[in-house]
Amino acid sequence: MAVAFVGGYLLLDWVSYIHPMQALNIAPWNPQPALAIALLAVRGLAWTPLVFFAALTAEAVVRGALLHPASGVTAAAVLTLGYTAIAWMLRTRFRVKLALDRQDEVVRLTLVVVVGALAIAVLYVASLFVLGMRTEEGLVVPTLKFWIGDAVGILVTLPVVFMVLDVHRRARIKQLLKRLETHAQVVAIALMLWLVFGVLGHESVEYFYLLFLPLVWVAVRAGLVGAVLAVAAIQWGIIVALQLGGAAALTVFEVQGLQIALTIVALFLGVAVDEGERAANQLRLSAHLAAAGNIAGAIAHELNQPLTAMSGYAKAIECLLRARDPMRRGWRKPRTSWSARCIVLPKSYNAFATCFSPFRPGAVAPNSQV
Numbered sequence: 001m002a003v004a005f006v007g008g009y010l011l012l013d014w015v016s017y018i019h020p021m022q023a024l025n026i027a028p029w030n031p032q033p034a035l036a037i038a039l040l041a042v043r044g045l046a047w048t049p050l051v052f053f054a055a056l057t058a059e060a061v062v063r064g065a066l067l068h069p070a071s072g073v074t075a076a077a078v079l080t081l082g083y084t085a086i087a088w089m090l091r092t093r094f095r096v097k098l099a100l101d102r103q104d105e106v107v108r109l110t111l112v113v114v115v116g117a118l119a120i121a122v123l124y125v126a127s128l129f130v131l132g133m134r135t136e137e138g139l140v141v142p143t144l145k146f147w148i149g150d151a152v153g154i155l156v157t158l159p160v161v162f163m164v165l166d167v168h169r170r171a172r173i174k175q176l177l178k179r180l181e182t183h184a185q186v187v188a189i190a191l192m193l194w195l196v197f198g199v200l201g202h203e204s205v206e207y208f209y210l211l212f213l214p215l216v217w218v219a220v221r222a223g224l225v226g227a228v229l230a231v232a233a234i235q236w237g238i239i240v241a242l243q244l245g246g247a248a249a250l251t252v253f254e255v256q257g258l259q260i261a262l263t264i265v266a267l268f269l270g271v272a273v274d275e276g277e278r279a280a281n282q283l284r285l286s287a288h289l290a291a292a293g294n295i296a297g298a299i300a301h302e303l304n305q306p307l308t309a310m311s312g313y314a315k316a317i318e319c320l321l322r323a324r325d326p327m328r329r330g331w332r333k334p335r336t337s338w339s340a341r342c343i344v345l346p347k348s349y350n351a352f353a354t355c356f357s358p359f360r361p362g363a364v365a366p367n368s369q370v
Helices: 002-016 032-043 045-061 069-091 103-130 140-165 167-177 180-199 208-245 249-320 326-355
Strands: none
Touching (some): 002 032, 002 045, 032 045, 032 069, 045 069, 103 140, 103 249, 140 167, 140 249, 167 208, 208 249
């Protein structure tokens, strides 16, 4: 696992290292922190040294920190500290499940990632400024660009990693990949990317809103899993389109800023669709239980009539028997044992059906129905 994590971290860092800001090595998109946060959140904070090793290796191999060892070590330490803090928050105070099947979990994830990425950006830029690595843009612009790159990278990639690690979500992904509608949605995303960054031009972001159209389609039809995968596909498509089109660095950062809004909308829309489906399933189950209760009540009513008559006849026979008749002593015990139970049982079913009927809602004590 350690080798796979380090390899994946370096690969993502290398692929996403485009249009870096000189001196500070700030890229407009950083998906590799999601792997580190997922590892620490799922496996525990004991893997922090491995995260530091991966970050330090990436600074040396991918970002060229060998020429400035102090800055490379400082940057790796700041990144590791920030990723560990985010993972700790997701494990404890702002705990989320891998499935992300509730809206409050999506809120906590978004809040922790956005605030955590901002804190990392401030510490990263400030620490490098202290070491003498400065730019003409000052502190605010580099901090803003670092925040955008980390926030969009984590928000896009971390939910995908969580979906893959969860058993039920992974099964859902396999189901979606087999659907013809999913293939049509992929084609729609590709066509929209080509339209926005090809036909209409890549030097402007005024047509970025068109990417919401296929995203909404996927989210409404496939829920959170589909929305997460669609956002990831759009993100990779944007990077490829901008690279092939030779977009300027400023345009890339502007697009990534809009991608944050696209990602947040997709997460909340997807989880809202999932919650709606669960509510509908619970409503159907309640309807089935209510129908079963009504049937049980009808059966209990039909059984109660003859059993009541039988009990009355048994009582009449008991009264007709003489007090000293030997049959009376043998008759009394069976009547009180099984006849009474036969009457109580239908009444209990009838009470259960009446209490759980959709036309008569109310609280029911379970012990009273047993």
